[in-house]
Amino acid sequence: MREITYAEAIREALRQEMSLDDNVFIFGEDVGQFGGCFGVTAGLYEEFGPERVMDTPISESAILGAALGSALMGLRPVPELMFSDFTTVCFDYLTNQAPKVRYMCGGQVEKLPMVVRTTTGGWIRAAGQHSQSLEGWFTQVPGLKVVTPATPHDAKGLLTACLRDNNPILYLEHKVLYSVSGPVPEEEYIVPLGQAEIKKEGTDVTLISYSLMLNKTLSVAEQLAADGISAEVIDLRTLSPLDHDTLARSVQKTHKAVVIQEAVEVGGVAAQVVKSLVDSSFEYLDAPIKTVAACNTVIPFSPPLEDAMLPNEEKILAAAKEVLG
């Protein structure tokens, strides 16, 4: 199968869906003629024109507001926020607005298709306000789905699924993964939302992660395999709603779990996964569940500091070894 990058896979999902459905349109800062600050939407403006790929002023509230309003009217907007760190300036739309409209109007509106694409994560030396992993905040909003691919294959399939979903969705693309290549089918396909995937089967310990950390976790699983340890690696893919069943089945099999997230260690998806496992599989656990996360501090600029503060393979390996005893 041909290999393309994570960024190209996202672009392909967008292009294929925009060709199939005239209601799908993209807008955001620099997405049009510039092709996006990370190059993800390159070529789409030329192919679909300014009515379907629209450049905007620096106005995140106006961007998400326009997305919500047009979704209410039957269009399928795909607004882009350049960095997830900027969700803060348009927070209302991801919390009080889009996720609540259908509920508060008693279902007068049924479809609310709004896929908010944004970038996440660190390691690009962009410091405290451009490197965060903020997905945790949004998993606590009922009515909003949160999705994040770890591979080019999932990037295309998950995004296609999001574009066909009829709910407000926050779709997080890790900046470092943009240039990573992987096998991606040429035709359109979906990767279902709400389903975690066992990326590597195993028997001795369950390692649960997502996004860039999932890739680091897979490397650690290989290192463990060299030591004769069979780790099962689960990619959450959809952070909200969580796939509790896949998590339970795995941990009931391996009896040990480590949860890895790039976000800071206080709160977040890892804490939710721990709660899920405690609720479903407490009697099956042979050891306390460990989590690996960033230090609870601001992401510093200086490269050695950033590298030390964010979770890495050493920390993941150490945590796995600890639960294995």
Added chain:
Amino acid sequence: MKPVGIIANPASGKDIRRLVAYGSVFDNNEKVNIVKRVILGLDSMGVKEIVFMPDYFGIGVRAMEDLDVSLTGSFLDMQTENTQDDSARAAEIMKSLGVACIVTLGGDGTNRVVAKTCADTLLLPISTGTNNVFPYMVEGTLAGLAAGVTALNSEWRKDFSRQVPQLEIRRGSQLIDIALVDVVVSKPGFIASRALWDMTTIQEIFLSRTQPGQIGFSSIGSHIFELAGANGRGVHIIIGPGHQKVKAPIAPGLIPWVPVKAYRIFEPNEAIPLSHAPAMIALDGEREWVEGKKSRIKIVFNPKGPWVVDIPRALQKATEERLFLTNNSKEVE
């Protein structure tokens, strides 16, 4: 040395003509700038005292701020209601204070209400809009200098003042109201946004002047060849299909063909009743009230309306009196 009065109505962008035509309105900050220039002109001529009509925006207050002048500015002690009645009341008080002239900033409407109460006090009307006939499009500094001249010597008044005509709406012998430029009679309806722009509702027009080169309903009169020389008399036009059509700029950017059924010139001694009743009466471009079926009002042309300052003549007088010259080097410092 007499004081000079300033009446500046704050603009509130109420004019719907900004939308239905291409009218612009000087915003209040621009008015403050104009008044500053007027004050500097007055001060330069040696005027010692200015009286301002108070307004909610504080045009006078802001204009006096940070100005290096030796004159003093004071504010009339009056209640303001933020309606056009404020201007009428202010003019009345200024007249009783014996001001040499009243500088106004506004359109035909502002000057209309000032003219109702200012009697023979000189007016120097500065235009702050595009839909104006009565006030002058003049730069504020020159207006200030000319107004200053009026304050220096009452004997000079006849050299630079003119009396302009007005239309009077009378019921019997009682004067109900005046218009400086036009009385437009249209189909009865609601006063609503007050401005007039829809020619299909207009039935007849009375004009106090028809000089070419004016915008508004009076241009209908100016563009009818025979009436171009009607100065000194009133003009009455009946709107409707018949006779001919007249192309006229009735509002900024609005140049419709107006169907004219009939027209005549009328003399100062005539009193013309309305051709239709009930009807909406608009004075100087603003709807004012509805006359009922049994209306008895009549329109009269009065050549002796308000007195206005002729600015070039005022400045010429100043030159003749050598007011702009000095041999005293101390004065120049």
Added chain:
Amino acid sequence: MELSKEKLLDMYKTMVSIREFEQSLSEAVTAGTLPGFVHLGIGQEAIHVGVTTALRPTDWVSSTHRDHGMLLARGADIKRMRAEIFGKVTGYCKGKGGSMHLAAFDKGAPGCNGILGPSQTINNGIALALKKRGQGDIAVVVFGDGAAHRGEFHEALNLAACWKLPVLAICVNNQYAISVCFDDACAIEDIAARSSGYGIPGLVVDGNDVMAVYEAISETAKSIREDKGPALLELKTRRFKGHFEGDPQSYKTPEEVAEEMKNDPIPLFVKQLLEQEITTEETLKGIDDEVKKEMQEAIEFAEQSDYPPLEEIFTDLYYEERRNV
């Protein structure tokens, strides 16, 4: 602009219906039977009726917490509105929205947004969809003098002007944002003056005169339908009751309140109708009686309706699931 006698009487009836509706809510608050808060628009009926009379049924109008009257004027069912305010399942939102999220989407009325600001940006999305449909419909958003200072005011108008969206932004300036007087919260006299900062027309209108409102909205809507871009109107008025019903308005002197009520839009309209001999006092009294009867029916309907069943706690959250798993 010519309105028929029937239409004018219809306008009168709607204004009186709104007044009755709001008065009866006031009575319910005094009686202690109304759950939560209501914000009454007594004194602002000219705005509700003037605006809606000037618009097409296919236009959209988003409004505020003080605008039960706007929904009524758009043709919303008075019984379902009352039921919603009392949290009954027969309400527009199945009782899940209440007064602060009352919406009638089938009347092109997304209704009240509980957060001030987003309605302005969301309206842009509605306008974008209407523009794409190409029927000449416009998207109207009504907001108060308080909301005009939120960042969304700026972001929304700038984007609407850049994209030349068919937006009519209406600021209802009743001089008070809860207890803070407009002069203390705004550096300029007229919100409409900000229009020049966006290159769009701005007008100030007497919000107490229903015909002045009707005329201004008609002309503005016409201009927007001709693709001349958005406009900002400011309707100056007063609210006769407190911010919420129960607020004693200690921030106004009794003299000020008495002065405000002199500009009651309903007697003003009655005077105009009688002076122009469009109708008689007898006819108007007949209409008043009709309205009282309809109001009584609505009160009974709401009283006799049930609360929603507990299952409704979980419905309308996600498009497909209808249950929060």
